[in-house]
Amino acid sequence: MSVVSSGPSSEALRVAVVGAGPAGFYATDFLLHRGAHVDLFERLPAPFGLLRYGVAPDHQKIKRLGVAFEKIAHAPELRFFGNVEFGRDISLPELLGDYDQVLFAVGAAADRRLGIPGEDLAGSVAATSLVGWYNAHPDHSQDQFDLSTERAVIVGVGNVALDVARILLRDPSELATSDIADYALAALQRSSVREVVLLGRRGPEHAAFDAAELIEIAELPGVEVVLENEVSPPSDPHLQLHTRKNLEFMAALPRQAGHRAERRLRLRFLAAPKALLGSEGRVQAVEIGRNVAVLKHDGSEALVESDEPTSILPTGLVVRSVGYRSRPLPGLPFDERASLVPSHGGRVGLAGERLERCYVVGWIKRGPVGLLGTNKVDAHETVDHMLEDREEALASRDQRRPGSVVQLLAERGVRSVSYADWERLDALERSRGAACGKLREKLPTISAALEELARCSPKDSVPHSPV
Numbered sequence: 064m065s066v067v068s069s070g071p072s073s074e075a076l077r078v079a080v081v082g083a084g085p086a087g088f089y090a091t092d093f094l095l096h097r098g099a100h101v102d103l104f105e106r107l108p109a110p111f112g113l114l115r116y117g118v119a120p121d122h123q124k125i126k127r128l129g130v131a132f133e134k135i136a137h138a139p140e141l142r143f144f145g146n147v148e149f150g151r152d153i154s155l156p157e158l159l160g161d162y163d164q165v166l167f168a169v170g171a172a173a174d175r176r177l178g179i180p181g182e183d184l185a186g187s188v189a190a191t192s193l194v195g196w197y198n199a200h201p202d203h204s205q206d207q208f209d210l211s212t213e214r215a216v217i218v219g220v221g222n223v224a225l226d227v228a229r230i231l232l233r234d235p236s237e238l239a240t241s242d243i244a245d246y247a248l249a250a251l252q253r254s255s256v257r258e259v260v261l262l263g264r265r266g267p268e269h270a271a272f273d274a275a276e277l278i279e280i281a282e283l284p285g286v287e288v289v290l291e292n293e294v295s296p297p298s299d300p301h302l303q304l305h306t307r308k309n310l311e312f313m314a315a316l317p318r319q320a321g322h323r324a325e326r327r328l329r330l331r332f333l334a335a336p337k338a339l340l341g342s343e344g345r346v347q348a349v350e351i352g353r354n355v356a357v358l359k360h361d362g363s364e365a366l367v368e369s370d371e372p373t374s375i376l377p378t379g380l381v382v383r384s385v386g387y388r389s390r391p392l393p394g395l396p397f398d399e400r401a402s403l404v405p406s407h408g409g410r411v412g413l414a415g416e417r418l419e420r421c422y423v424v425g426w427i428k429r430g431p432v433g434l435l436g437t438n439k440v441d442a443h444e445t446v447d448h449m450l451e452d453r454e455e456a457l458a459s460r461d462q463r464r465p466g467s468v469v470q471l472l473a474e475r476g477v478r479s480v481s482y483a484d485w486e487r488l489d490a491l492e493r494s495r496g497a498a499c500g501k502l503r504e505k506l507p508t509i510s511a512a513l514e515e516l517a518r519c520s521p522k523d524s525v526p527h528s529p530v
């Protein structure tokens with residue numbers, strides 16, 4: 064990160080950060096280190112975004128990153144406002160009317176669609192919804208999944224697809240002490256799913272997942288991984304490490320199912336789902352065509368569908384795991400195709416049309432790709448630009464009414480959740496979990512969290528302190 068002088072004014076920059084997931088926390092940390100004061104707004108009562116609601120319950124090592132975020136949250140120059148939704152409780156002009164700069168770190172909460180017939184049949188679900196369900200996300204805790212089918216089909220071959228496959232295939236007793244939602248654990252214990260088929264539209268060399276994630280599934284007791292395509296060990300020395308590792312591992316996989324495994328993951332590449340077939344409104348099968356990769360004049364690859372007859376794969380559960388999608392934010396430009404807010408290194412706006420004092424970081428800035436750590440580099444870039452623009456932001460201070468947002472929230476009756484409030488909810492979740500031998504039992508709805516806070520006596524209530 065380049066060092067930017069604090070300039071003629073030594074006043075602290077006041078920043079509103081919208082979104083308390085990993086990208087929001089990394090950026091907040093860098094801003095605090097550079098002398099800014101931050102108010103962090105989050106739609107849900109709980110902070111940590113995908114770390115809490117996206118990372119799978121059997122990946123607790125990754126979730127330990129939360130300890131670093133908890134430390135950041137205790138900085139005296141940071142205030143947390145959970146249960147405050149941008150666009151519903153507070154608008155862009157209102158934030159810009161109070162703060163020197165506004166940084167959006169809202170991620171990509173929606174799912175992408177396949178655009179094929181039958182996609183809306185019952186039993187056809189988005190991975191975002193299934194992941195949110197087993198992680199007790201308030202948007203998905205009420206969703207229903209029928210796991211009475213022996214075979215589940217997942218469209219897409221990214222890391223989310225492997226997360227879902229692993230949760231469906233793992234012995235549920237191994238999840239019993241985690242922070243998985245109690246209703247999801249019960250449903251997995253009753254599940255009939257014994258086989259998960261992953262469909263990739265391109266060849267194995269284009270698999271988006273990481274070999275380590277596939278190896279983890281192959282090493283699960285009682286689970287075998289079968290590859291349905293021909294793959295040779297990689298020979299091209301110029302291959303990316305990610306591709307090389309994937310091909311090396313896949314080349315060694317069996318092509319035929321054995322008889323000893325209790326559960327199985329099948330990988331089928333060059334598979335084009337053409338339609339979901341159903342009866343009485345429920346999905347019963349996927350019709351699959353076969354893709355062929357052809358070289359175009361410019362040397363790039365294109366997919367064409369072969370004229371082989373399509374195959375029918377019976378299933379009662381189809382999970383589309385073809386990437387996340389961001390939603391437009393009121394008052395900000397949006398690139399529908401790339402599913403992001405256009406920016407120059409985090410400064411919102413298209414060429415020559417900057418939206419003054421507005422910034423983006425994380426998936427809303429660069430699209431829904433990258434691991435949690437990718438947000439760190441990304442946050443450095445955006446925060447550097449925010450600090451470069453510091454004097455310009457401070458120069459427009461006479462248009463500002465500091466404190467007006469907190470006042471507006473109070474006038475609108477928004478019950479914002481402070482960090483001290485969240486710590487009470489956190490302690491409650493941990494004790495609910497401990498009572499049944501789990502790490503935590505999450506409060507699965509916003510109303511459940513707010514009811515718990517309402518139960519606290521007024522003397523326990525900790526208001527937001529002025530910064």
Ligand code: NAP
Nearest residue numbers: 219220221222223224264265271384385386387431432433
């Ligand atoms: P992703 O990595 O972008 O994978 C999406 C998959 O969907 C790709 O295989 C893509 O194939 C396929 N796809 C897209 N449109 C399709 C269509 N119309 N028909 C068939 N297939 C289609 O997305 P993701 O799995 O949602 O993951 C998002 C990010 O989070 C990634 O960067 C991922 O690494 C990260 N993540 C990491 C972990 C972990 O480290 N454990 C866990 C979860 C997520 P094409 O390549 O052909 O487009």
